[in-house]
Amino acid sequence: MANFAYKGRDAAGKLVEGVLDGISAGNVADLLLGRGITPLSIQETRGGAKLVDLGVNLSLFKLKxxxxxxLLFSRQIHTLLKAGVPIMRALGGLQESATNPAMKAVIGDVKESLEAGRELSVSLARHPKVxxxxxxxxxxxxxxxxxxxxIFLRLFDHMEFERYMREQVKAALRYPMFVVMAMAAAIVVVNLFVIPAFAKVFQGFGAELPLMTRILLGxxxxxxxxxPAMLVGLVAAVFAFRAWVATTGGRMQWEALTLRFPIAGKIISKxxxxxxxRSFALSMRSGVPVMQALTNAAQTVDNSYIAAKIEGMRDTVERGESVLRAAISSHFFTPVVLQMISVGEESGALDDMLDEVGQMYQREVEYELKTLGQQIEPILIVCLGVLVLVLALGIFLPMWDLGKVAVKR
Known part of the structure; x- marks a missing residue:
């Protein structure tokens, strides 16, 4: 038996951490679910042995x-269940048709767990990373x-929305990132190869060089x-940043900072x-209690700082306050959202109102992403222009001064 460190949430939605002995991660998941704890992550804690374990090394290369x-699993099982196909037969068919060996193994384990008498939710919880x-x-x-x-159809719609958002963000950032990387590469090449060649020419002038040229040469x-030291420092800075962001406090500080970025901040917030x-409305519409719905919504925002704000809302509601007052005290929601929440609570249609809010912000995010290139392009052009101007002044000013001296002679 091995030790497993786990993180989970109890029936009240509070975060629970600890260490349990078990044969496997699935066995620990069963123990946690038996205690009323929904596992979020389960990791083996065998220290250095984990680095040399052959199974772990091989897992780095296998498909995930x-x-x-x-997404496809949710859609297909919805179709099969709606058609009246028994759950065991449906899982068997999905296991045979799965093209990803990792997903096929997961479905097979879920099927075996169901055959052992466990519920579907318990069987799925045996794979918290999936x-x-x-x-x-x-x-x-x-x-x-x-x-x-x-429920599987609603999950499919929700995951399709999440996938669409991520793909739109990646597509919008692809061009700016390419330009920034090209500019950085150009700076390195110019400073390592081009300017040193001009420096040999400038040494033969025998005259004082302009300030801009001296700065470039320096x-x-x-x-x-x-x-070499700069390269090592850059790599160390990247690893230090990743280690800092991997911590709970560091990740929250970084993701709070991203909300203040000039252009990207408003897109992340929206x-x-x-x-x-969308997730809160989906949970409420499915009959999930308000506090559990807030916990579920906090896990879908993809920002730990905002998630902490929503968790604070859950604590406020737990004390007997309304969702509106909890939203106001979080200091995160815009007046439009607060107004929609107020109307939803008064009319008893909070899920419908929040679904409208989700659709509204989805349209706004789509518009922001479509115009992101147009917003960033002027900034990139200005930066590129400044780079070219500095290089031109630094390199050609001495030649211009030399030309004027030659004309006077």
């Missing part, structure tokens, strides 16, 4: 379950209400002499608002 695999706590909570609601097929000499509204 992708987002699209879970099926998140939001997914498992929704499946548990579907089991309790008898609307499992409808920076180029520094890069030529210290480029995307988080859309995710929160």
């Amino acid at each position: 379950v992708e987002h699209v695999d879970i 099926f998140g706590s939001f997914y498992i909570s929704m499946v548990r609601v579907g089991e309790a209400t008898g609307l499992l097929d409808e 920076f180029s000499n520094f890069m030529v002499a210290w480029w 995307a988080a608002m859309a995710r929160f509204s």
Whole structure:
């Protein structure tokens, strides 16, 4: 038996951490679910042995379950259950038709767990890295209400929305990132190869060089002499940043800082608002209690700082306050969202109002992403122009001065 460190949430939605002994991660998941804890992550804690374990090393090279695999699984099992196909037969068919070996193994394990007498939500929870706590909570609601097929359809729609948002962000950032990388490469090449060649020419002038030229030559000499140290420093900075972001506090500080970025900040904020509204409305519409719905929504916003704000809302509601007052105290939601929440609570249609909010912010995010290139392009042009101007002044001013001296002679 090995030790497993786990993180999970109890029935009240509070975060629980600890260490348990178990034969496997699935066995620990069963123990946690038996205690009323929904596992979020389960990791083996054998220290250095984990680095040399052959199974772990091989797992680095094997295929993993992708987002699209879970998306297709949700859609296909909805279709099969709606058609009246028994769950065991449906899982057997999905296992045979799965093209990803990792997903095929997961479905097979879920099927075996069901055959052992466990519930579907418990069987899915044995794979916390594949099926998140939001997914498992929704499946548990579907089991309790008898609307499992409808729940899988709603999960499919929600995951399709998440996938669309991520792809749009990647597509919008592809061109700016390419330009920035090209500019950085150009700076390195110019300073390491071009300016040193001109420096030999300038040495033969025998005259004082302009300030801009001296600055360029000094920076180029520094890069030529210290480029190995700069490269090591850059790599160390990247690893230090990744280690800092990997911590809970560091990740929250970084993701809070990203909300203040000039252009990307408002897109991240609106995307988080859309995710929160859609997931909260989905949970409420499916019969999930308000506090559990807030916990589920916090897990879908993809920003730990905003998630902490929503968790604060859950604590406020737990004290007996309304969702509106909890939203106001979080200091995150815009007046439009607060007004929609107020109307939704008064009319008893909070899920419909939040679904409208989610659709509204989804349209706004789509527009922002479509115009992102147009917003960033002027900034990139100005930066590129400044770079070219500095290089031109630094390199050609001495030649211009030399030309004027030659004409006077």
